[in-house]
Amino acid sequence: MKVLVLLALVAAAAAWPGFGFQADAGGVSDAQKQHDVNFLLHKIYGEIRDSNLKAKADSFDPEADLSHYSDDGAAVQKLMRDLKDHRLLEQKHWFSLFNPRQLIHSPLAEHVVLPPLYEVTPHLFTNSEVIEAAYRAKQTQTPGKFQSSFTGTKKNPEQRVAYFGEDIGMNTHHVTWHMEFPFWWQDSYSHHLDRKGENFFWVHHQLTVRFDAERLSNYLDPVGELHWDKPIVQGFAPHTTYKYGGQFPSRPDNVDFEDVDGVARIRDLLIVESRIRDAIAHGYIVDRLAIALTS
Known part of the structure; x- marks a missing residue:
């Protein structure tokens, strides 16, 4: 509220x-x-x-x-x-x-x-076990220190890089960057965000390159490409909770991409990706809307 x-x-x-x-x-x-x-x-x-x-x-x-x-x-x-x-x-x-x-x-x-957002909404950056322990301590007026662990088990090789993907500071930076350069922003809202797309892409590229470097240093392969017609092999359970409304949704292993009603269809995403690749290969983009308006 x-x-x-x-x-x-x-x-x-x-x-x-x-x-x-x-x-x-x-x-x-x-x-x-x-x-x-x-x-x-x-x-x-x-x-x-x-x-x-x-x-x-x-x-x-x-x-x-x-x-x-x-x-x-x-x-x-x-x-x-x-x-x-x-x-x-x-x-x-x-x-x-x-x-x-x-x-x-x-x-x-x-x-x-x-x-920082982890001070304003700590339950969005810390696993639910720690938050629940803190609530119990508050209710009983008992001071305490709570050990936060990563979301997975040591049996999962991906946990070798959990220190990077689940780092509170890194996740705070990530969400703050999304707020600094929101994809839906328009100049008419208040002001121009200079080189919005370029800056957004550059930072995310740096993050993914660093993540690949961390993976290689922990004997893991670099992150593989996503394909619309192939499943996402690795699942993820964030173990975080909304203040009101229960647990964050988890993603099981081997999930296939599916259409989202009223939002996007896989067929359309395949077409858009193909057009982007064509534009990159040709070295230019044709704005068909502008052509239609001037013809």
Whole structure:
């Protein structure tokens, strides 16, 4: 719930001159901005502890003044309609790590350091056994140290590189990079992300090359290519949980790719891959939509 409140408060900064985030209107310092963000992200599933922020969150009306939105309020009006029609997820339900993206890319958060996600949502980065042990310790008011182990067993050769794939810092970097360069981003949302695709590809290429190097040093073959018509041999069980909603889904061994209704079909993906390979081989891309519009 507090994630949604955080987004509302960030939006309020643009619409509410005396809110606190907007330094040019209220002369609020970077230290105050940092204080507000820290309080909002501390124990994200609990109540907001700062009384001033709590009062503003309770009284904020995102539709009160639509002139402050770049789209004249179209997006927020749709959001509020969905809320009133009960189309949004209920409180204490699953949520996406990508929700804080507006704060990351907002100029209002300039000079504000966001806490690492493993501190805000530790259950998404630590196996469920450790989280459950921590909950029990909290309920009994018993201090303790909890040993976190990798998800698999030593019988599985892939566990030789679990230190890399399950590293908390590495996974935090990975998800943060997705939020920095979201694949769905459009300049019309707020600003241009320079060389978005190039930077995104470059970092992921570096990660995969490093992973292959780690595998070779542990007597494992490099990661094999994925083929749409062949199964994924190695399964994976993340052993992590949603705060509300149960375990993360696992992937058994030898899973075949399947169509996802309303999202993608394997046949279409094969065609797209073939076209990409053709474009690379020819050295250029033809925008057929542009041709159709000009012909």
